[in-house]
Amino acid sequence: MMLNETHAVRSSEETRQRIFAATRQLIAKKGRRGTTTREIAEIAGVNEATLFRHFGNKDALIEACVLHYCPAGVLEELLPSLGGDVAEDLRRIARLMIQEMDKLRDLILATFAEEEQWAGAGEAAWRSPAMIHQILKDFMAKRVQSGDLEGDPALLARFFMGTIFSYVIGRDRLPYPTTSTDEIVDFNINVFLNGVRKKK
């Protein structure tokens, strides 16, 4: 009878996007267990029943959500545009990764922390770190081959990733002598390069 706009029909795809965004936001803030389907629905502007019609249950929804926000693609897009100067290339990679991981920091921590309680979460939580590690390993391997660096590419990649990871996790929580991200990145990369650059 009435044109009730609360009955507005959205496309199935748009609904999924809204649900993903709300889920990500809530998981980051409250963790997997602290996130309720009611609140997801509320923030997504969607009825709670719709969640279950889309994904079946809460676990499947969250798994779909985590995979939906995997950030490895962004890194892969950066690689072709790199110039060739090792230090500068690493700086750009580091800045990009910090930026991406910062956005996902809470989500990452939440999935790491709950890897044991979530069937299959261990694997799911580490899927995107593993992809990033693979990309960086290839990068390092090329630089080793070209004579810029030396050492095991997998180890180099892990060390480099760890540098960035621990910075993002600890930033704003541990006292820091300087506040500029760029300075820290430069420091980290200098140490890294002094340690692994091929001696001539």
Add this chain to the structure above:
Amino acid sequence: MMLNETHAVRSSEETRQRIFAATRQLIAKKGRRGTTTREIAEIAGVNEATLFRHFGNKDALIEACVLHYCPAGVLEELLPSLGGDVAEDLRRIARLMIQEMDKLRDLILATFAEEEQWAGAGEAAWRSPAMIHQILKDFMAKRVQSGDLEGDPALLARFFMGTIFSYVIGRDRLPYPTTSTDEIVDFNINVFLNGVRKKK
């Protein structure tokens, strides 16, 4: 009437220890939210009501528990026994920290991940990392003053901690070329020292 051994009386202190141990174990496995007071009591071999008589509520219990297991003291005990050779000293520090953090890995992740949902958890979760950072900062400062290292002690300490932190977190989850902890520690410390050792 009957001598009922389920009515055995334990000292208040022993009861606290049992509760702490059970709480730590459960938080590590299931996270803060996934841990129920019922299960804590069950594992501790204690009545659920006893938890509340001791700590008032679940939050206070967990906060007391996290503080009870702060590992900074162990590190401080190691320092006086160090020989003076920078590389060897760092190796011993790294091995000890890896060992301690490994035992607390799940607890650390759980408290980090839930720092936002737990009133005051942000501070509580980072209290022991901050203590460790302080200790390492002092160590680095001495080595800078003695001419072994160069750079900002706080930055050096953070970098070094990050190395260890990311190793513990990622071990067994990211593909690693070598399985020996000692080899990784040596690699990390070599890179670190090449990067920050004072050039002569």
Add this chain to the structure above:
DNA sequence: CTCTTCTGCAAGTAAGTACTTGCACTCGCG
């Protein structure tokens, strides 16, 4: 012995949770 402290036990409460169900509505497509 007495009094206090600590604990066990059983039952219960109020609130929250994932998930379901039945119905009405609205849009796009044939």
Add this chain to the structure above:
DNA sequence: CGCGAGTGCAAGTACTTACTTGCAGAAGAG
């Protein structure tokens, strides 16, 4: 126009959770 897919809405179910309460037994201190 008619139909089917997608959604909103409201109510409800079965279960779990933090936390409480009242009572009784056991040990140690005086």
